Amino acid sequence: MVKRTSFEGDACPIARSLEAIGDWWSLLIIREALFGLRRFGEFQNKLGMAKNILSARLRALVEHGILATAPASDGSAYQEYVLTPKGRGIFPILVALRQWSEEFDDRPEEIATILVDREKGRPVRKLEMRAEDGRLLSPADTMLKPRPAPRRRSTG
Amino acid sequence: MVKRTSFEGDACPIARSLEAIGDWWSLLIIREALFGLRRFGEFQNKLGMAKNILSARLRALVEHGILATAPASDGSAYQEYVLTPKGRGIFPILVALRQWSEEFDDRPEEIATILVDREKGRPVRKLEMRAEDGRLLSPADTMLKPRPAPRRRSTG
DNA sequence: GCATATGGTTTTATGATGCAACCACACAAG
DNA sequence: CTTGTGTGGTTGCATCATAAAACCATATGC
Numbered sequence: 341m342v343k344r345t346s347f348e349g350d351a352c353p354i355a356r357s358l359e360a361i362g363d364w365w366s367l368l369i370i371r372e373a374l375f376g377l378r379r380f381g382e383f384q385n386k387l388g389m390a391k392n393i394l395s396a397r398l399r400a401l402v403e404h405g406i407l408a409t410a411p412a413s414d415g416s417a418y419q420e421y422v423l424t425p426k427g428r429g430i431f432p433i434l435v436a437l438r439q440w441s442e443e444f445d446d447r448p449e450e451i452a453t454i455l456v457d458r459e460k461g462r463p464v465r466k467l468e469m470r471a472e473d474g475r476l477l478s479p480a481d482t483m484l485k486p487r488p489a490p491r492r493r494s495t496g
Numbered sequence: 497m498v499k500r501t502s503f504e505g506d507a508c509p510i511a512r513s514l515e516a517i518g519d520w521w522s523l524l525i526i527r528e529a530l531f532g533l534r535r536f537g538e539f540q541n542k543l544g545m546a547k548n549i550l551s552a553r554l555r556a557l558v559e560h561g562i563l564a565t566a567p568a569s570d571g572s573a574y575q576e577y578v579l580t581p582k583g584r585g586i587f588p589i590l591v592a593l594r595q596w597s598e599e600f601d602d603r604p605e606e607i608a609t610i611l612v613d614r615e616k617g618r619p620v621r622k623l624e625m626r627a628e629d630g631r632l633l634s635p636a637d638t639m640l641k642p643r644p645a646p647r648r649r650s651t652g
Numbered sequence: 653g654c655a656t657a658t659g660g661t662t663t664t665a666t667g668a669t670g671c672a673a674c675c676a677c678a679c680a681a682g
Numbered sequence: 683c684t685t686g687t688g689t690g691g692t693t694g695c696a697t698c699a700t701a702a703a704a705c706c707a708t709a710t711g712c
Contacts (some may be wrong), residue, residue, distance in 0.1 A: 351608030353597030390701045426600040431635045432623050436592040441509030444582040452507035453640040457627035465626045467588050471613035479587045484609040546670045
């Protein structure tokens with residue numbers, strides 16, 4: 341976490357996302373936010389983390405456009421932290437992390453909750469990766485390609 | 497990263513996975529490993545990280561069962577670090593991170609690569625979450641349920 | 653005005669990080 | 683068998699983020 345090495349300018353999208361949410365608390369804050377938590381105290385209470393760290397994380401998440409501060413909601417003059425669309429877009433990452441734990445954790449019996457389809461109450465499937473035409477893809481069916489040049493002629 | 501707060505015993509699977517791969521370098525190491533890197537020097541070279549940190553991360557990943565040390569491969573008496581099935585299971589997490597960057601990054605033009613279907617060379621679809629019966633699920637279509645008690649009678 | 657709850661910031665100790673230097677071993681040459 | 687080089691690390695040490703607790707500010711109730 342010494343942030344000496346910033347991945348801000350890195351060309352790898354994974355590094356770039358880690359730059360924003362690659363620390364321990366951020367994802368947990370987002371998890372709680374997805375569950376509806378909004379207030380500083382709610383986060384602090386639920387996560388049991390130091391308030392200064394929470395404060396710093398919230399600020400960073402706001403700077404990264406993952407959370408936004410809303411002026412109020414219940415009348416009190418305090419702030420609220422609500423997820424932006426970018427923040428809600430983190431949901432699949434959390435699902436992937438969850439499923440990885442569920443599948444590979446050494447003590448799966450300690451995991452308290454399962455993610456289920458609300459309608460049927462049955463566990464959701466593993467995340468699936470599909471091609472444009474719908475074929476199911478395994479990691480080996482994929483590869484990385486250089487990104488096509490951004491469509492502006494003035495560059496070269 | 498100060499690991500004061502360990503999530504080792506936490507009941508949340510997200511926290512549990514962060515415990516194993518929730519630091520900056522681990523996921524990047526795994527990314528490279530998925531690309532075929534195996535040797536200490538290869539990782540060090542590619543990622544440009546301090547060797548002691550790399551050493552510590554590799555050791556931690558081995559302890560977590562994500563990497564395994566293989567005695568040799570090209571004849572030299574040195575070690576190699578290869579992904580276990582648990583390690584390869586991290587692929588969807590990386591894909592989720594990548595897609596999040598691709599969709600929401602403020603400067604997407606800086607992202608150098610895209611993940612494509614090897615057969616057609618076309619970008620893969622966004623990861624999909626589906627119910628057991630195949631229905632496509634949005635976050636709102638899901639919920640958390642307490643895990644059913646582990647099937648052993650002797651407990652209570 | 654005084655107490656209390658909420659929402660933070662400041663202070664301070666700790667310890668992980670990152671860099672560089674050092675060490676150990678393998679392998680090759682002389 | 684000694685020297686040299688490359689690989690694969692470990693060992694200091696300075697620095698900076700973290701975490702815990704104390705402190706501060708504003709709002710609300712009495």
